[in-house]
Amino acid sequence: QKEVEQNSGPLSVPEGAIASLNCTYSDRGSQSFFWYRQYSGKSPELIMFIYSNGDKEDGRFTAQLNTASQYVSLLIRDSQPSDSATYLCAMTGTASKLTFGTGTRLQVTL
Amino acid sequence: DTEVTQTPKHLVMGMTNKKSLKCEQHMGHRAMYWYKQKAKKPPELMFVYSYEKLSINESVPSRFSPECPNSSLLNLHLHALQPEDSALYLCASSGVEGSGQPQHFGDGTRLSIL
Numbered sequence: 752q753k754e755v756e757q758n759s760g761p762l763s764v765p766e767g768a769i770a771s772l773n774c775t776y777s778d779r780g781s782q783s784f785f786w787y788r789q790y791s792g793k794s795p796e797l798i799m800f801i802y803s804n805g806d807k808e809d810g811r812f813t814a815q816l817n818t819a820s821q822y823v824s825l826l827i828r829d830s831q832p833s834d835s836a837t838y839l840c841a842m843t844g845t846a847s848k849l850t851f852g853t854g855t856r857l858q859v860t861l
Numbered sequence: 862d863t864e865v866t867q868t869p870k871h872l873v874m875g876m877t878n879k880k881s882l883k884c885e886q887h888m889g890h891r892a893m894y895w896y897k898q899k900a901k902k903p904p905e906l907m908f909v910y911s912y913e914k915l916s917i918n919e920s921v922p923s924r925f926s927p928e929c930p931n932s933s934l935l936n937l938h939l940h941a942l943q944p945e946d947s948a949l950y951l952c953a954s955s956g957v958e959g960s961g962q963p964q965h966f967g968d969g970t971r972l973s974i975l
Contacts, residue, residue: 783961794951794969795904802961839903847959848917851903 754778757840757852765860770827772855774840777821781844784816784823789837789854799825830859864888865967867952873973876942882970884935884952890965892916892958893935895927896951898969904951910935911958942974 756775764770772786783802787795799814801807801823807814813826823842827834840852865886874880884893892911896904909917910929924946926938935952949969956962 783963785963787966794949794966797963797965800963841903843959843961848906848909849964853903 754850755840755842755852757838757855759853760856761858762855763858763860764830766830766832768830770830770834770857770859772825772827772838772840772857773822774824774852775822776842776850778842778844778850779818779821781818781821781842781850783843784814785841785849786812786814786823786825787839787841788834789839791836795839827857830857832859832861835859865952865954865965867950867967867970869970870968871971871973873975874939874942875975876944878942879938879940881939882937882950882952882972884937884967885933886952886954886965886967887933888954888965889932890954890956891932892955893929894953894955894964895935895937896953896966897946898949898951908937909958916958939972942972944974947972947974 786799788798789795801814801816811828815824835858837854837856839854841849868883895907898904906919907921908927913929924941928936951969952967953964955964
């Protein structure tokens, strides 16, 4: 079992819709959770981080954490074509290093 | 604009060349990282420096040699690389290693080995 699992996609959503990206993890010691956006050929860009159970909102982005079920998700409201990218879920926990999922490719269609 | 600056943006080198990648941050971060990323894969950790000391070496071949001259600078010296070392090399920094603070990435150096 991979430590951090994401559906590779592509996840296709129409412009203006809500995109829901999910990530599950196996290390119950994971404590800090991050979402990075990566455009093709570019470097990862931090868009959200969450440290406690529940929801955290920042503009059109909402991160959701459920440690009991060991999942973290990212919701993108009013999706725009510029949101088309690969979204990497990452976390730190018992080991201080950042563990990445394989990423979900999001396509926002016109 | 990224707050972690990497140079050069692109590098092409032969297998016998010696070159260096450079990374600089002015956020007062005390942890700095080198990652390697191949196409359609997540970044793979190579090295971690904490308070200018090497903290983690993920069993990286000795043809990659990291250096942290001061709290703002991180170098990666390259020598006798192989074609499979062609990749995007990413530098990142965070407040303190192990604190759970976010890592911020530079734009990366696209390395091609001939």
